[in-house]
Amino acid sequence: MHNIRNYAVDTQCVHSGIKEDLNGSVTTPIYQTSTFKFRNAQHGARLFKGEEEGYIYTRMRNPTVEAMEDAIAVLEGGAKALGCASGMASVHTLLGALLSAGDHIISSESVYGATQTLLTNIMPKFGINTSFIDTSNLDAIKNAIKPETKMLYIETPANPTIVISDLEEIGKIAKEHNLIFAVDNTFMSPILQKPFDFGADYIIHSMTKYLNGHADVVAGVIVCKTEDQYPSMRKMLNHFGGTIDPFNSFLVHRGIKTLKLRVMQSQENAKKIADYLNNHPKVQSVMYPGLQNHPQYEIAQKQQKGPGSMISFELRGGYDAGEKLMNNIELIQLAVSLGGVESLIQHPASMTHAGMTKEARQKAKITDGLVRLSVGIEDVEDLINALESALKLV
Numbered sequence: 001m002h003n004i005r006n007y008a009v010d011t012q013c014v015h016s017g018i019k020e021d022l023n024g025s026v027t028t029p030i031y032q033t034s035t036f037k038f039r040n041a042q043h044g045a046r047l048f049k050g051e052e053e054g055y056i057y058t059r060m061r062n063p064t065v066e067a068m069e070d071a072i073a074v075l076e077g078g079a080k081a082l083g084c085a086s087g088m089a090s091v092h093t094l095l096g097a098l099l100s101a102g103d104h105i106i107s108s109e110s111v112y113g114a115t116q117t118l119l120t121n122i123m124p125k126f127g128i129n130t131s132f133i134d135t136s137n138l139d140a141i142k143n144a145i146k147p148e149t150k151m152l153y154i155e156t157p158a159n160p161t162i163v164i165s166d167l168e169e170i171g172k173i174a175k176e177h178n179l180i181f182a183v184d185n186t187f188m189s190p191i192l193q194k195p196f197d198f199g200a201d202y203i204i205h206s207m208t209k210y211l212n213g214h215a216d217v218v219a220g221v222i223v224c225k226t227e228d229q230y231p232s233m234r235k236m237l238n239h240f241g242g243t244i245d246p247f248n249s250f251l252v253h254r255g256i257k258t259l260k261l262r263v264m265q266s267q268e269n270a271k272k273i274a275d276y277l278n279n280h281p282k283v284q285s286v287m288y289p290g291l292q293n294h295p296q297y298e299i300a301q302k303q304q305k306g307p308g309s310m311i312s313f314e315l316r317g318g319y320d321a322g323e324k325l326m327n328n329i330e331l332i333q334l335a336v337s338l339g340g341v342e343s344l345i346q347h348p349a350s351m352t353h354a355g356m357t358k359e360a361r362q363k364a365k366i367t368d369g370l371v372r373l374s375v376g377i378e379d380v381e382d383l384i385n386a387l388e389s390a391l392k393l394v
């Protein structure tokens with residue numbers, strides 16, 4: 001077959017990673033097995049010594065898992081990918097593989113809630129500390145670099161504020177200071193943003209979101225830019241044990257076939273909804289990279305292939321208005337998570353980011369009236385009508 005890496009992304013979504021079996025299957029079968037038989041003692045010994053390619057035990061390698069990993073490596077333009085049991089398993093495996101006690105991380109101040117908690121409350125137990133910085137401000141990043149700084153951990157667009165950090169410029173800072181540059185690309189998916197093109201060394205995704213896209217799997221992935229990064233990352237994943245199972249790998253791989261279609265359709269809907277909200281009297285402000293009033297609109301134009309389908313907006317009525325909207329909205333489901341075919345809405349101050357202190361929330365601009373909307377692929381008029389009816393009651 002033609003090298004899949006030379007095809008357009010639409011083709012890659014459908015064909016990358018697919019491994020036919022002995023019967024000529026068109027999709028990769030589910031190898032729902034925990035372990036693999038050796039042909040004889042010598043074969044087992046050769047596999048364990050790494051002298052021969054093959055499967056030993058599913059935590060270490062599994063054909064269905066590998067097929068999905070290969071697909072994501074192709075889509076991100078990386079050398080290798082590692083499927084994980086959740087997005088959080090990806091984050092902690094990444095940190096565990098690359099950092100040691102005494103090392104320091106600079107992270108975006110507005111990051112996924114559980115990442116925030118991991119970096120604030122758990123990693124310090126292992127001697128790894130984090131400074132949370134407004135990474136849309138390049139000087140703030142430079143000023144936060146200490147002799148022990150090892151990693152820049154960037155989420156862009158950030159959750160839930162949709163603040164955008166300049167990947168190209170941050171890539172330069174990372175290079176100049178010899179820092180590992182890791183990007184959480186969950187909100188964009190490889191369809192809309194390719195962090196390796198801007199100097200990132202590692203990419204992580206919560207595959208629970210766009211990559212799987214159907215709100216029926218929790219999974220994550222680490223993508224290594226180069227081959228040489230892979231063996232130590234694989235070793236850490238095998239020993240931390242946060243690996244994905246064959247069935248979830250199959251579901252994610254199945255989801256990837258329609259990734260481009262889903263991402264583009266939900267983005268078309270989101271553009272219209274952002275315009276609608278931007279003109280609504282009960283909405284104070286809308287954070288959406290497709291609107292020219294987004295503070296980092298120009299950077300989004302440079303590094304994103306589109307604005308995506310995550311919108312945050314600030315209700316004039318604060319916390320109470322947020323609560324009322326959540327309680328009165330129809331069709332758009334009140335649930336955390338994002339990136340699925342179904343639209344979801346949530347209120348960060350009382351939900352995903354309730355674990356942060358009020359001061360930390362204020363610093364990260366996660367205000368009481370902030371609402372996060374993940375736009376799905378439903379009919380856009382139905383979605384706008386649902387918002388219209390609920391906003392009347394706010």
Ligand SMILES: *Cc1c(COP(=O)(O)O)cnc(C)c1O
Pocket residue numbers: 086087088089112114115155159184186187205206207208209218219220
């Ligand atoms: C959901 C999410 C995570 C965590 O992923 P899980 O699959 O829930 O463990 C990390 N980063 C971002 C941006 C997310 O949206």
